[in-house]
Amino acid sequence: MSRKILLDKINVPGIKTYEVYRKEGGYASVEKAMKSMTPDEVVEEVKKSGLRGRGGAGFPAGMKWSFIDKKSGKPRHLVCNADESEPGTFKDRYLMEFIPHLLIEGMITSSFALGANLSYIYIRGEYMWVYKILERAIAEAKAAGWLGKNILGTGYDLELYVHCGAGAYICGEETALIESLEGKRGNPRIKPPFPAVSGLWANPTVVNNVETIASVPWIVNNSGDEYATIGIGRSTGTKLISASGHVKNPGVYEIELGLSVYEFMNSDEYLGGMSSDRPLKALVPGGSSVPILPADLIYKTANGEDRLMTYESLSDGGFATGSMLGSGGFIVYNDTSCIVRNTWNFSRFYHHESCGQCTPCREGTGWLEKVLWRIENGQGREEDIDLLWSIQSKIEGNTICPLGDAASWPVAAAIRHFRDEFEYHVRFPEKIKNRNHFVEEPFAQVKHLVTKQTV
Secondary structure (H helix, E strand, O other): OOOOOOOOOOOOOOOOOOOHHHHOOOHHHHHHHHOOHHHHHHHHHHHHHHOOOOOOOOOOOHHHHOOOOOOOOOOOOOOEOOOOOOOOOOHHHHHHOOOHHHHHEEEEEEHHHHHHHHEEEEOOOOOOOHHHHHHHHHHHHOOOOEEEEEEEEOOOEEEEEEEEEOOOOHHHHHHHHOOOOOOOOOOOOOOOOOOOOOHHHHHEEEEEEHHHHHHHHHHHHOOOOHOOEEOOEEEEEEEEEEEEEOOOOEEEEEEOOOOOOOHHHHHOOOOOOEHOOOOOOEEEOOOOOOOOOEHHOOOOOOOOOOOOOOHHHHHHHHHHHHOOOOOOOOEEEEEOOHHHHHHHHHHHHHHHHHHOHHHHHHHHHHHHHHHHHHHHHHOOOOHHHHHHHHHHHHHHHOOOHHHHHHHHHHHHHHHHHHHHHHHHHHHOOOHHOOOOHHHHHHHHHHHHHHHHHOO
16 A cells, blocks of 8 residues: 555645644644754755656655745745646645645645745635635644744744635746746746746745645655655655546545556546546546547556656656656546547647747647647548647747647647557548547447558
8 A cells, every 4th residue: 555645644634724734744844844953954955755746747746845946035935836727637636625724734834944024825716615714724733833923033024815716727937937926827937047046026935736735844844754655756755646537546645656557447446447447548647638548658668668657657658658647537438439529629728728928829729729620520621630749849848938838749649659540530420420439339340440441
C-alpha cells in the first residue's frame, strides 16, 4: 500500500474543523518552523526534498523559492494557485474541500519561509462552496492565533486571504493569475521579469499549486531527506491523481511516485481495471493539455520498459512515444471512445478559454476547433488532417504563455497515434454521422476498411 502524506487523515471524522485537525497534529510544522528554524532553513529542507511543482510543470519548488528577491526591500508575497481548471483534474478541489486546514498550515509555513506577510489563495470561480470552506478555515486559524500579528510570539505577522476568480482557465497561468488578483483582465505577462522579481503589485512573488503547498508541512515535520526517500529518482514524494473515464474505481488517489501505470490501472487498491471489462484504447495521463497515449504505449515505453507514474517515465521518448505527468488528470478511454470527438472537445475548450492576446492562439485555436468539427460531423476532407497538423505546429512555441502549447499538443498526438481514425471519419462520413458510431461498432472492428481503401 502506498504511503500517504496528504490524504492520510482524510477519513478522520470532523477533520475539516480546526479542533479535530489540531488534535491530529495539525499546525505542528508552523510551530517547528517558527520556533526552531530560520526561514532559510525551511527553504533548504524543501530544496532537499526534491518536491516538484504539482500544478503541471514539475519545476523544483525549493529552487523556485530560492529565486525570490530578498535584496530589494520590497514586500514579498506567496500566492496559492487554486484555479484548478484543467479538464480531467479535480485533486486540488478534493484536498481543499475535505482537509482545508492542511492547505492553510502549508500557506503559513511557506509564507514564513519566504518572508511574506501578505499571502493569497486564488481559487477557481466555480468553486464557491470550497471558497466558503477555506474562508471558515482561515477564520478558525486566525482565532487560534496562527494568523495575524506576532504569531506564536515570534514577531512574525501574516494575513491570508482567499480571492475568487471569475471562471477563466487562463488565470491558471501564474502571471495571468497575478493580473487578475490586481483587478485587471487576466492576460499573461511577458517574462522576464519573472514573478519572483516582479509579481503581485511589482513585488517579489512566489506562485505555487495547492498540492505543492500542502506537501510542505510534512517536509518540515519529517525533513526533506525523509521526503526524498519516497518515490524514485528525481520524482520524489507522493502525487495526487484525479482518475476518470472508463475505469471501475474513478476518484482521487495519492500514490507514491514510481508506481507502475499497470498497477495503478488494474490493482483493486486503485482503479480496479476497465469498467465493463472492455479493451483499453487510450490514456491521457496528465490532464487535457498533455499528449494522448495509444494502448501499446500505456503500460510499456517504446523501449519496452515498464511505464511508471513519474515525470521521467511518462515523458520517455518525448512526444513521439511519450506524454507528461502534468497535473495528474488521468483520463482512461475504452474501445468505444471516439478520439476525433475527444480531440474536438478539447479544442473547443481551448478556443473558448484563449485570452486572445497572441494571434497564433487566438486564431489557431478557432481554426483547430472548426476543422475538427467538420471532420467529426462527416464534412471532412482528406487534406483536413494535414491542415490540422500544420495549424497546431504554428501555434506551439509561438505564444506568451503555455496555453498555445496546451491547445496544440492534444491535436498533434491524436493525429500521430490515431491518424487512421481521422481517415475513417473523412472516408466514411455516413457511418460517423451516427453519434454512437464506435459504441455500436468499435474502431478496431472497422479499421481494416481504412487500410483496404488506402491500398
